[in-house]
Amino acid sequence: MSWDAEFTQYFDRCADSMRFTAYLLCGNHHEAEDVVQAAFLKLYLAGPGLVRREGLDAYLRRIVVRTFLAERRRVRWRREKLSEVLPEVPVGAGLSEDKLVVWRALSTVPARQRAVLVLRYWHDLGVEETAAALQCSVGTVKSNTSRGLKALRQKLGPAFGPLWQEVSPRA
Numbered sequence: 001m002s003w004d005a006e007f008t009q010y011f012d013r014c015a016d017s018m019r020f021t022a023y024l025l026c027g028n029h030h031e032a033e034d035v036v037q038a039a040f041l042k043l044y045l046a047g048p049g050l051v052r053r054e055g056l057d058a059y060l061r062r063i064v065v066r067t068f069l070a071e072r073r074r075v076r077w078r079r080e081k082l083s084e085v086l087p088e089v090p091v092g093a094g095l096s097e098d099k100l101v102v103w104r105a106l107s108t109v110p111a112r113q114r115a116v117l118v119l120r121y122w123h124d125l126g127v128e129e130t131a132a133a134l135q136c137s138v139g140t141v142k143s144n145t146s147r148g149l150k151a152l153r154q155k156l157g158p159a160f161g162p163l164w165q166e167v168s169p170r171a
Contacts, residue, residue, distance in 0.1 A: 003047050003048050006047075007044055010056060011040060014057065014060070015036070015040070018036050018040075018060060018064055019032055019036050021061065021064055021118060021123070022036045022039075022064055024103065024114075024118045024122055025064070025065065025068045025114055025118055027104070027106065027107025031071070034071075035067050035071060039063040039064045039067050040060075042067070043060050058129070058132075061123065061133060062134075065115045065133055065134060066134075068115065069111055069112065101156065102152075105155040106118075108151070109148050109151045109152060110148075113144045113145075113148030113151065114148065115134060116130060116134070116144040116145050116148055117145065117148045117149070119133055120141075127141050127145075
């Protein structure tokens with residue numbers, strides 16, 4: 001099978017999942033779409049040179065996270081201004097109010113900590129896998145996890161205390 005056909009099938013299979021991951025990282029649908037488009041472009045260009053194709057999910061997730069972090073570093077040079085309030089917030093049928101509150105609070109956590117929390121708790125990656133995806137040490141992942149959870153607890157307050165008491169940094 002040619003790379004173009006393989007890429008098309010892969011894109012169709014996981015584009016929505018990557019968009020949602022990017023949304024969790026960015027907190028903005030438009031920015032998430034930009035991040036995912038850039039990530040898929042990078043994957044497409046790198047694809048013919050990839051020897052092992054079985055690890056594409058982890059590789060693409062890594063590209064999405066790294067693209068998000070790179071965009072955050074360049075944010076001060078942007079001409080466009082991002083708004084915290086979207087004109088319309090799309091709400092799916094299965095979204096609870098608690099999830100929306102947690103997602104909004106997640107958008108206030110610093111980018112690197114947010115990336116760690118999304119990889120650890122949304123994608124259920126271990127410390128080592130998260131460190132590999134972010135190209136950092138295991139200790140950095142653990143400290144960012146701890147700091148990110150602490151920031152979420154402070155932002156969410158006592159109403160969500162029991163929920164976040166259960167979630168603690170996993171080794």
